[in-house]
Amino acid sequence: MELLLGIDGGGTGCRAALADKAGRVIGRGKSGSANIMTDIEGARVNILAATRQALQDAGLDATAETSISAVLGLAGANVGDNAPRLEKLLPFARARVKSDAIIALYGAIGDADGTVVILGTGSVFVTRKAGHIRTIGGWGFKVSDLGSGARLGRDLLEEALLAHDGVHSSSPLAEKTMAMFDNDPHRIVTFARSAGPNDFGTYAPLVFEYAENGDRLALLLIERAVKTIEEALDAVMPPEKGRLCLIGGLGPLYASRLSPKHRARLHAPLGDALGGAVKLAVELFAHAEADHG
Amino acid sequence: MELLLGIDGGGTGCRAALADKAGRVIGRGKSGSANIMTDIEGARVNILAATRQALQDAGLDATAETSISAVLGLAGANVGDNAPRLEKLLPFARARVKSDAIIALYGAIGDADGTVVILGTGSVFVTRKAGHIRTIGGWGFKVSDLGSGARLGRDLLEEALLAHDGVHSSSPLAEKTMAMFDNDPHRIVTFARSAGPNDFGTYAPLVFEYAENGDRLALLLIERAVKTIEEALDAVMPPEKGRLCLIGGLGPLYASRLSPKHRARLHAPLGDALGGAVKLAVELFAHAEADHG
Secondary structure, three states, X not given: OOEEEEEEEOOOOEEEEEEOOXXXXXXXXXXXXXXXXXXXXXXXXXXXXXXXXXXXXXXXXXXXXXXXXXXXXXXXXXXXOHHHXXXXXXXXXXXXEEEHHHHHHHHHHOOOOEEEEEEOOOEEEEEEEOOEEEEXXXXXXXXXXXXXXXXXXXHHHHHHHHHHOOOOOOOHHHHHHHHHOOXXXXXXXXXXXXXXXXXXXXXXHHHHHHHHOOOHHHHHHHHHHHHHHHHHHHHHOOOOOOEEEXXXXXXXXXXXXXXXXXHOOEOOOOOOHHHHHHHHHHHHHHHHHHHHO | XXXXXXEEEOOOOEEEEEEOOOOOXXXXXXXXXXXXXXXXXXXXXXXXXXXXXXXXXXXXXXXXXXXEEEEEEEXXXXXXOHHXXXXXXXXXXXXXXXXHHHHHHHHHHOOOOEEEEEEOOOEEEEEEEOOEEEEEOOOOOOOOOOOOHHHHHHHHHHHHHHXXXXXXXXXXXXXXXXXXXXXXXXXXXXXXXHOOHHXXXXXXXXXXXXXXXXXXXXXXXXXHHHHHXXXXXXXXXXXXOOEEEEEOOOHHHHXXXXXXXXXXXXXXXXXXXXXXXXXHHHHHHHHHHHHHO
């Protein structure tokens, strides 16, 4: 029996979907983080745990894993030799490690031309034009990931401090933010010193919430973020070309804030990244086999 | 014998100047870092090491430390209860722990009205108006320190990646920056992941260097930084009021980039922060004594 497997893995967890040659899902599993940049062995363990759950869910024995053809979409797959190293560590018949952005593209727009923007804690832009896939951004919180939740949350804390210092005028959002830190800037300093992208990202939803009520600072922060998003969109693909999907936790929140030319080509995603991994597995393994068989 | 002591301490080192009641320096010493935010006991040890060197330099015995009246200017002095905790740990007759910004103010403009901007790896604004001292900014690299070397260096890496991705147009500076990372954005990602303010700050001088040759990106980054500096200046003190000193490694580089209204009140600093600590010791201890004697 020919088995296809899709894996969607990252820092927060790993999901597996087992499918038949047509891409119909027959079993699912999930496990812990699969971060191949920081812990490739831990990633391997969690990928196999999710896979075995999916096999069990499909009523199959764990030994069936040797007949699996897998597509794994993993954050950090495009850094150094992470992808080929992991491929060699896996027990599957065939394995292709792709970036999380690539499987998100397949999930959201299939094999059509268009652009997918992942707007979560981080951000990344992936586009397909005449079959050619290109990824931009997504270089991490400290020097990239514009428009992401982490950057938006960080920007909010910076502006709250500027309002506290009297450099910029205050707003209900700035006041709310300072109140969350007991109106003590030193508490923000202490928080920021050890905060990572996830920690800063927790403040992003507050910006959208206050923007709904017309808060001046919230609107300014979102306007700046939208400008960076639209600059990247203009760079990867002319606005009139192909569909556009904004996915990730902040995707739907940003959608209504885009300028009309970009809003006009917005589409709901066809499916999620895990579904995209399965789709790509069908394309890479089942179709290729059919072509040759 | 009445002894006054000035200490200028921070993450990179600690300097001591021993002075007589008139503020004339009679001995100097230096030692390792005095970071009271992360290691108050280590700071105490290095402060005492620098003090004993200064006593030795003045031909005095270490036991003389119990007759010292000291002003210590230390980064992080305004956070939590760091200052009173350290004051209790020191063997001096009297000790006052102030922020590094306060002694820089006394060093640069004495007891006149005016504003001092420290523009080094971090940034902070300190101003005196009608005797009242106010500090703004300086809340750290991640959410503040606008215009600092760390922020400017970080901004440069972000723009180099945006040029690499084709989102912004490139420039000789953007190309030079990418070349320093072997034209491999993943090298910037790896660098940024573990980089702290000092690491990012190493790229700041390059921005000023390229600005001299009219590099578009360099000029843009400096223009943005100058805008944040001038906004803070306008908030702390109207341009026509008091002298302005830009100190720290980037101070002189920014000076010529200010708009005319701010350039018009620029003055060279009278002295450095260590000298400011001694001046403040004279004001707090010697003068006060004279008033009462």
